[in-house]
Amino acid sequence: MQRRDFLRMAGLAASATPLFGQQMQMPMPAAPAVGMPSLSGTDFTLRIAPVTVELAPNRIISTIGYNGTSPGPLLRMKEGVPVNLNVINDTDTPETVHCHGLLIPSDVDGSEEEGTPVVPPHGSRSYRFTPTPAGTRWYHTHTMSMDDLHRGGYTGMFGFLIVEGKDNPGNYDQEHYLALRDWEPYFTSQMMDNDDLDPTAPRPEKPAVLDTRPPGLEVASDTFSINDKSLGAGEPIRVRPGERVLFHFLNASAIENRHLSLPGHKFNVIALDGNPVPTPAAVDVLMLGPGERIDAWVVMNQPGVWVMGAPEDPVREGGLGIVIEYANQRRTPQWVPPPQPRWDYTIFGKPPSQPAPAERLDMVFEKIPRGAGKFNSFTVNGKEGPHDREFVLKQGTRYRLTFHNRTDDAHPMHLHRHQLEIAEIYGKATSGVIKDTVVVPTYGRASVDFTADQPGLTLFHCHIQHHMDYGFKALLRYA
Numbered sequence: 249m250q251r252r253d254f255l256r257m258a259g260l261a262a263s264a265t266p267l268f269g270q271q272m273q274m275p276m277p278a279a280p281a282v283g284m285p286s287l288s289g290t291d292f293t294l295r296i297a298p299v300t301v302e303l304a305p306n307r308i309i310s311t312i313g314y315n316g317t318s319p320g321p322l323l324r325m326k327e328g329v330p331v332n333l334n335v336i337n338d339t340d341t342p343e344t345v346h347c348h349g350l351l352i353p354s355d356v357d358g359s360e361e362e363g364t365p366v367v368p369p370h371g372s373r374s375y376r377f378t379p380t381p382a383g384t385r386w387y388h389t390h391t392m393s394m395d396d397l398h399r400g401g402y403t404g405m406f407g408f409l410i411v412e413g414k415d416n417p418g419n420y421d422q423e424h425y426l427a428l429r430d431w432e433p434y435f436t437s438q439m440m441d442n443d444d445l446d447p448t449a450p451r452p453e454k455p456a457v458l459d460t461r462p463p464g465l466e467v468a469s470d471t472f473s474i475n476d477k478s479l480g481a482g483e484p485i486r487v488r489p490g491e492r493v494l495f496h497f498l499n500a501s502a503i504e505n506r507h508l509s510l511p512g513h514k515f516n517v518i519a520l521d522g523n524p525v526p527t528p529a530a531v532d533v534l535m536l537g538p539g540e541r542i543d544a545w546v547v548m549n550q551p552g553v554w555v556m557g558a559p560e561d562p563v564r565e566g567g568l569g570i571v572i573e574y575a576n577q578r579r580t581p582q583w584v585p586p587p588q589p590r591w592d593y594t595i596f597g598k599p600p601s602q603p604a605p606a607e608r609l610d611m612v613f614e615k616i617p618r619g620a621g622k623f624n625s626f627t628v629n630g631k632e633g634p635h636d637r638e639f640v641l642k643q644g645t646r647y648r649l650t651f652h653n654r655t656d657d658a659h660p661m662h663l664h665r666h667q668l669e670i671a672e673i674y675g676k677a678t679s680g681v682i683k684d685t686v687v688v689p690t691y692g693r694a695s696v697d698f699t700a701d702q703p704g705l706t707l708f709h710c711h712i713q714h715h716m717d718y719g720f721k722a723l724l725r726y727a
């Protein structure tokens with residue numbers, strides 16, 4: 249590490265407490281979650297190298313991270329102000345850093361498929377771009393892992409990237425950035441999904457005859473954390489009755505959609521994937537697919553000591569949670585199962601009012617059991633990625649993209665460098681919900697609109713690493 253970088257990190261670590269210090273209307277009574285330094289300005293350096301993560305005193309894992317930690321530093325950029333992102337790669341493999349949710353050119357987006365130059369092993373590279381739009385974004389490696397569970401998205405290479413706009417919500421007492429994560433993944437043929445908790449969900453794409461061939465191996469985990477700490481191992485979030493706490497949640501998992509709840513409290517969702525929603529609404533349970541973010545505030549009005557965590561017992565007990573402790577309360581953290589999770593993007597939308605799209609594209613998703621030897625493979629319209637010349641966009645055209653999910657899994661579908669407006673999902677029409685990653689339900693259908701206004705190669709893929717690596721991606725290009 250260069251001395252300059254070290255000084256910068258050290259200085260920021262010391263001043264990291266008031267994250268939105270200047271803009272806050274009330275003083276922050278407690279420190280934010282530890283373990284996540286923050287960097288701001290216009291010149292950012294990320295150093296990729298092995299790190300250890302102390303999930304709990306008796307649970308220390310080795311992985312790869314940024315600037316000595318995982319999650320990496322919170323990067324704070326200003327909307328519209330050009331930045332340099334300098335990436336130093338201290339590992340033996342080429343690396344990429346993808347800025348997820350930003351509308352930036354292909355050659356700096358951080359995807360090799362789009363033509364972004366990689367950071368060579370033991371080399372460095374500088375990317376210059378103008379961050380936009382404002383909101384909760386994130387950055388992560390975009391390399392393939394294939395059958396190596398110590399590479400790519402399975403490592404600790406992820407962090408928050410906040411693009412600050414002119415507006416700031418401001419009206420809260422504390423602010424926390426919480427990344428949901430799993431560690432030490434392994435292969436299994438057991439399906440452990442919790443995507444299908446709602447048996448009443450419509451399944452318009454369920455095939456009349458199901459494929460009964462034995463499935464291949466998928467990736468699972470039993471070890472979880474929020475940021476770098478498993479439930480109970482880190483400092484609690486300390487609150488006082490009546491406080492409004494703003495949470496920025498990120499599912500930084502490479503393998504699974506996750507739910508989250510806080511007994512006795514509701515999440516007031518104000519933004520999805522960093523984009524303000526037309527109809528903020530209070531919910532008991534959040535759902536985040538890999539890659540998704542939710543900004544939500546909570547009024548702390550149930551004094552006690554609570555577990556905010558995953559509703560599924562093995563996941564929460566495996567570490568996916570954090571303790572919320574009210575002042576002057578001393579007791580074992582309490583957990584109460586939430587009502588049936590029923591996540592629905594459309595409650596945050598408004599009645600359909602979007603213009604009719606000029607063009608329509610259909611994508612049929614299928615899973616081929618053991619299509620890749622011992623693993624499943626995934627196809628879009630009958631073929632594995634890259635779909636080099638299949639999806640050719642006309643500049644300036646508004647498209648409606650309809651996903652037909654004929655698989656037994658819910659997939660978080662991510663389009664790089666563009667914003668997706670949900671038009672229909674779960675059989676409901678909506679508008680105004682702007683996302684970059686949309687979880688398409690099991691055997692479900694979803695339509696999203698986007699404007700082709702970002703010329704250049706554009707990657708579309710499932711954000712579950714194993715699915716992306718085994719075919720579930722497509723390269724969109726402009727005519």
Ligand SMILES: [Cu+2]
Pocket residue numbers: 658659660710711712715716720
């Ligand atoms: Cu998937």
